[in-house]
Amino acid sequence: MSLPPIHVSTLSQWTGGQDWRLTLAHDRPAHLLIWITRGQGRLLLNGTRRGVGTNNAISVPPHTLFALDLGRQSMGQVVVIPDGTDVRLPTGPRQLRLRDNTAISELAALFEVAQREVSHPRPLSQDAMDAHVALMSVWLRRQIAEPEHLPLAMNAAARLSAAFCARVVDHHREGLSMADHAAALDVTPTHLTRACKAATGKTAADLLTERVLYAARVALIETTVPVQDVARHLGFGSAAYFTRFMQQHTGQTPTALRRSAGPEGNTLRRQN
Incomplete structure (x- = not known):
């Protein structure tokens, strides 16, 4: 089966202007390279929350829990690289705070030429895109090797938080409670909650x-799967419980949320 093409866009284009697609903790099936060009905010990555700002490059491997909460005036770009491509990419999540002007100019130029391929497609455009992203990967791996970008040692709370985040990615559809995850990690729910709060500013339950x-939200907006089947797929004991969950966290029932997606939901459903 052929892989989807490499995709380059601005962050606002990528999320369709829907902040929850970035601000909620989630994971993606593809590798992401995010380049913040203006503004600042908070990044959840590898079980730790940290500040993020202009000239930060963020590498997010497939199936890594992350969230990005940026200010309204912030801007950035993203490359979505399908898992399984020939492009060599870092296996671990990384955030690079760039200060070297040469490195910043190099990455900016790579994004600019990739965006040009998107804006003005020509024959062999995807081949060109593959080559540009391969150069981005070289740039990224060179930067990671620099002494100033060596990762900081993680304390016990951060290590436990990272382990919990990995479990959330793997098991969030099984209806497990936070206490179930704590038991699997051989810690008490209270200890897990404190560790996640210290590392991320959010509790494990959050x-x-x-x-x-x-x-x-993705299932309701991007598919036509019946609500009761979405509820069952996500481990809810009943459609009624799922409806209460959605109302509590979005202010809308699942049906109303799906209906409010309007043309965007119809377009996404046609793509699936």
Whole structure:
């Protein structure tokens, strides 16, 4: 089966102007390279929350829990690289705070030429895109090797938070509670909650809720799967419980949320 093409866009184009697609803790099936060109905010990555700002490059491997909450005036670009391509990419999540003007100019130029291929497609455009992204990968791996970009050691709370985030990615559709995850990690729910709060500013229950909520919103907006089947797929005991969950966190019933998607939901459903 052929892989989907590499995609380059601005962050606002990528999310369709819907902030929840970035701000809720979630994971993606593709590798992401996010380049912040203006503004600042907060990044959840590898079980830790940290500040993010202009000239930050963020590498998010497939199936890595993350969230990005940027200010209204912030801008950025993203490359979506399908898992399984020949492009060599870092296996771990990384955030690079760039200060070297040469490195910044190099990445800006790579994004600019890739965006030009998107805006003005020509024959062999996807081949050209593959080559540009391969150069981005070289740039990224060179930067990661620089001494100033060596990752900081993680304390015990951050390590536990990262382990919990990995479990959330793998098991968020199974209806497991935060206490179930704590038991699997051989810690008490209280200890897990404190560790996640210290590392991310959110409780373990918050992170689990956000991942389930993200999956629910995507299923309701991007598919025509009946609500009761979405509820069952996400581990809810009943459609009524799922409806209460969605009303609590979005202010809308699942049916109303699906209806409010309007043309965007119809377009996305046609693409699936």
